[in-house]
Amino acid sequence: MKTYKDLAPSLRTIMTPGPVEVDPRVLRAMSYPILGQFDPEFTALMNETMGMLRELFQTQNQWAFPVDGTSRSGLEAVLVSIIEPGDRVLVPVYGRFGNLFIEIAERCGAEVVMLEQPWGTVFDPEVIVEAIYREKPNVVAMVHGETSTGCLQPFDGIGAACRSVDALLVVDAVATIGGVPVLTDEWLLDAVIGGTQKCLSVPAGMSPITYNERVEAKVLQRKTIERGLREAGSAVSDRRPVASNYFDLGMLQDYWSPKRLNHHTEATSMLYALREGLRLVLEEGLEARFARHRRHEAALVAGLTAMGMALFGDPACKLPVVTCIRIPEGVDGESVRGMLLNHFGIEIASSFGPLKGQIWRIGTMGFSCRESNVLQVLGALEATLLRHGVQVKVGRAVQAALDVYGAEV
Amino acid sequence: MKTYKDLAPSLRTIMTPGPVEVDPRVLRAMSYPILGQFDPEFTALMNETMGMLRELFQTQNQWAFPVDGTSRSGLEAVLVSIIEPGDRVLVPVYGRFGNLFIEIAERCGAEVVMLEQPWGTVFDPEVIVEAIYREKPNVVAMVHGETSTGCLQPFDGIGAACRSVDALLVVDAVATIGGVPVLTDEWLLDAVIGGTQKCLSVPAGMSPITYNERVEAKVLQRKTIERGLREAGSAVSDRRPVASNYFDLGMLQDYWSPKRLNHHTEATSMLYALREGLRLVLEEGLEARFARHRRHEAALVAGLTAMGMALFGDPACKLPVVTCIRIPEGVDGESVRGMLLNHFGIEIASSFGPLKGQIWRIGTMGFSCRESNVLQVLGALEATLLRHGVQVKVGRAVQAALDVYGAEV
Numbered sequence: 135m136k137t138y139k140d141l142a143p144s145l146r147t148i149m150t151p152g153p154v155e156v157d158p159r160v161l162r163a164m165s166y167p168i169l170g171q172f173d174p175e176f177t178a179l180m181n182e183t184m185g186m187l188r189e190l191f192q193t194q195n196q197w198a199f200p201v202d203g204t205s206r207s208g209l210e211a212v213l214v215s216i217i218e219p220g221d222r223v224l225v226p227v228y229g230r231f232g233n234l235f236i237e238i239a240e241r242c243g244a245e246v247v248m249l250e251q252p253w254g255t256v257f258d259p260e261v262i263v264e265a266i267y268r269e270k271p272n273v274v275a276m277v278h279g280e281t282s283t284g285c286l287q288p289f290d291g292i293g294a295a296c297r298s299v300d301a302l303l304v305v306d307a308v309a310t311i312g313g314v315p316v317l318t319d320e321w322l323l324d325a326v327i328g329g330t331q332k333c334l335s336v337p338a339g340m341s342p343i344t345y346n347e348r349v350e351a352k353v354l355q356r357k358t359i360e361r362g363l364r365e366a367g368s369a370v371s372d373r374r375p376v377a378s379n380y381f382d383l384g385m386l387q388d389y390w391s392p393k394r395l396n397h398h399t400e401a402t403s404m405l406y407a408l409r410e411g412l413r414l415v416l417e418e419g420l421e422a423r424f425a426r427h428r429r430h431e432a433a434l435v436a437g438l439t440a441m442g443m444a445l446f447g448d449p450a451c452k453l454p455v456v457t458c459i460r461i462p463e464g465v466d467g468e469s470v471r472g473m474l475l476n477h478f479g480i481e482i483a484s485s486f487g488p489l490k491g492q493i494w495r496i497g498t499m500g501f502s503c504r505e506s507n508v509l510q511v512l513g514a515l516e517a518t519l520l521r522h523g524v525q526v527k528v529g530r531a532v533q534a535a536l537d538v539y540g541a542e543v
Numbered sequence: 544m545k546t547y548k549d550l551a552p553s554l555r556t557i558m559t560p561g562p563v564e565v566d567p568r569v570l571r572a573m574s575y576p577i578l579g580q581f582d583p584e585f586t587a588l589m590n591e592t593m594g595m596l597r598e599l600f601q602t603q604n605q606w607a608f609p610v611d612g613t614s615r616s617g618l619e620a621v622l623v624s625i626i627e628p629g630d631r632v633l634v635p636v637y638g639r640f641g642n643l644f645i646e647i648a649e650r651c652g653a654e655v656v657m658l659e660q661p662w663g664t665v666f667d668p669e670v671i672v673e674a675i676y677r678e679k680p681n682v683v684a685m686v687h688g689e690t691s692t693g694c695l696q697p698f699d700g701i702g703a704a705c706r707s708v709d710a711l712l713v714v715d716a717v718a719t720i721g722g723v724p725v726l727t728d729e730w731l732l733d734a735v736i737g738g739t740q741k742c743l744s745v746p747a748g749m750s751p752i753t754y755n756e757r758v759e760a761k762v763l764q765r766k767t768i769e770r771g772l773r774e775a776g777s778a779v780s781d782r783r784p785v786a787s788n789y790f791d792l793g794m795l796q797d798y799w800s801p802k803r804l805n806h807h808t809e810a811t812s813m814l815y816a817l818r819e820g821l822r823l824v825l826e827e828g829l830e831a832r833f834a835r836h837r838r839h840e841a842a843l844v845a846g847l848t849a850m851g852m853a854l855f856g857d858p859a860c861k862l863p864v865v866t867c868i869r870i871p872e873g874v875d876g877e878s879v880r881g882m883l884l885n886h887f888g889i890e891i892a893s894s895f896g897p898l899k900g901q902i903w904r905i906g907t908m909g910f911s912c913r914e915s916n917v918l919q920v921l922g923a924l925e926a927t928l929l930r931h932g933v934q935v936k937v938g939r940a941v942q943a944a945l946d947v948y949g950a951e952v
Contacts, residue, residue: 138591138822141815143578153808156577164812165574168565168746169552170890182547202748203612203789204807210789233770238788331808337577339611339748339810361642377786379647380612380619396895398613399562399740401748403573404813406550413547481579486805 150483151281151456151497153331163410168402186412191344193318198344199390205308205329208341211381219243224271229280254447259290266295279310284458293322313455335500336411357384433538437512440534478514559892560690560865560906562740572819577811595821600753602727607753608799614717614738617750620790628652633680638689663856668699675704688719693867702731722864744909745820766793842947846921849943887923
């Protein structure tokens with residue numbers, strides 16, 4: 135019989151755009167013995183988590199809870215619950231995750247209208263507003279921060295345009311939630327999907343979402359009670375039900391409401407982790423947390439620039455939590471990443487599709503977003519590039535970052 | 544600002560049919576710092592987990608991996624990946640979770656043929672075999688162990704019948720995997736879905752599945768590469784794609800294969816937990832583990848019977864890991880459960896639909912399935928029933944269980 139060794143993962147400095155390092159308090163939370171899913175102590179923790187998510191999303195929405203799956207499970211739960219086959223869905227695409235929205239919407243049977251911007255740029259919001267008035271879609275699905283390209287999309291006027299044509303505005307804030315302001319109510323976002331493994335620094339496996347009464351109204355039109363749970367005389371909707379049981383928001387909200395109507399078995403330890411991650415966010419304070427992310431980004435960018443590296447993407451729309459670096463001509467990007475991991479224990483990321491082999495991506499997210507990590511990645515990258523024969527400006531990167539930090543001897 | 548307290552869940556004796564208590568080694572595994580999803584150390588852990596799952600499912604299948612979601616996510620991943628709209632799906636129902644198969648299959652657009660047995664019984668396998676020859680379905684979806692009723696369905700001849708009409712046989716082994724024999728290959732099961740939070744004693748949040756080359760052939764017919772990941776010239780299938788991106792087994796198997804094609808971000812800490820839970824299962828040995836489950840069931844049943852409680856369900860098909868008790872006439876079942884929880888820290892379960900208020904369910908699963916727990920639940924139940932005015936045979940239950948354990952002074 136094959137034997138399997140004790141778990142003993144190496145300690146890494148994780149500077150990718152997720153998953154990032156997890157705060158020890160969150161790791162500890164996951165090691166607590168579990169409670170049953172309907173234990174009043176556990177449902178109280180669920181309710182507290184909903185309250186904290188409302189603060190995180192800066193919303194008064196009633197509904198704010200995690201979907202039990204990785205980030206894209208939250209995207210799919212929202213889309214499959216509001217899109218009926220034949221609905222028109224407008225998707226502005228400026229990177230990989232806009233494409234994911236199309237991918238999911240098409241599988242929901244939507245007629246997708248795509249807008250495209252070159253990777254590394256974002257849309258002038260006015261262009262999207264015009265498209266909304268022209269196309270009159272049922273749903274507009276947009277990415278707030280594109281981790282694939284390191285760009286941040288502004289929303290000026292888009293929420294109001296959606297209201298005026300009665301479209302629902304769905305926003306992927308997986309990369310931005312907890313690191314960059316996401317003003318759900320102020321921006322008139324109808325549904326927002328966050329991620330745990332990025333700026334919240336909780337392991338992957340849950341996707342916190344929030345949605346308002348406009349989305350809920352749509353959800354309730356197709357609501358059913360699950361077979362095997364129905365009591366005699368339960369109403370059955372004559373609308374075509376949501377194509378997924380697992381992702382049916384009508385059922386999920388019954389489970390997260392005081393009704394506690396059984397659906398899945400809530401992922402206990404992940405809920406403990408999310409709750410602790412949210413406590414850390416609220417203890418730090420949202421504004422202080424956003425400022426911290428900008429500060430370490432500034433240090434990283436100063437260091438990379440001083441080293442002589444070229445950044446990828448339009449600086450005017452740079453996502454503060456992801457910095458993309460053009461891989462120098464003739465350098466094997468994967469060899470550099472391998473050396474960083476194997477010799478320094480530092481992980482940075484590559485990218486996808488058209489950017490594969492073209493850029494590296496460094497995340498400054500959540501618990502990984504701290505001075506020691508930024509200084510270490512700069513020093514290690516300089517040494518690794520030198521080892522690969524790249525003519526970097528030696529000795530400057532870490533000094534430039536220390537300048538940003540105002541480091542005194 | 545509202546403040547949220549330190550996490551401090553009470554210690555519970557969890558004797559429900561899941562989620563059950565988690566072995567401290569699994570809890571510890573979740574507290575380890577995470578690795579990146581493409582870190583070679585992490586992908587090695589993924590591969591090891593696949594190897595252990597093959598042993599758990601007693602299969603030579605190439606594909607054995609967890610879906611990142613709770614148990615029903617595994618059911619939905621398998622069904623949505625193999626059912627095309629209009630396909631005929633035969634579902635024998637003898638409890639709540641057969642109904643869940645219908646629920647999911649209908650949402651996949653299937654034409655469902657239902658067979659029904661009263662809750663508390665199972666099917667004579669010959670009845671199902673005849674239905675398979677008569678209905679010639681594309682898919683047969685069956686529950687192995689019904690936690691809602693405490694019954695175990697035998698499979699004699701069903702796998703062979705499915706092969707002869709070219710139907711795929713999908714089995715929900717959420718409640719049985721790791722506690723009761725599940726012989727994937729020997730029984731000719733094409734896809735099997737397990738659960739973590741029952742006999743594996745890992746927190747909810749993952750669903751281990753396995754499937755063979757018959758299922759894979761179906762999956763590959765509709766396979767696509769995700770938008771945003773496609774390289775120039777990638778083939779696009781002209782078949783209607785799987786209705787879900789998150790649950791598309793074609794994409795999941797590319798992620799779990801040496802290709803490591805990016806899909807979701809694997810849930811690191813849950814994977815650590817699953818791996819450790821599987822190590823515990825394999826260290827104990829499957830046969831020894833099944834025998835342990837039978838032994839504690841015998842002690843529990845002896846105790847309940849000695850106390851004078853009536854069990855629910857046909858004893859000939861009793862599921863060893865769930866014991867259902869008829870709530871005595873005039874007793875408020877929820878009051879008994881509340882007193883067990885609030886005074887003894889012990890959780891037992893109620894049931895669903897037609898059995899709501901009719902039975903209690905006690906699980907003997909995984910780490911919760913041990914002598915001290917069985918003795919404690921019997922003693923506490925006796926005291927609680929006395930407190931509710933029920934005429935139990937006093938002092939006998941724990942003695943009867945101790946007899947089964949061969950306890951000597």
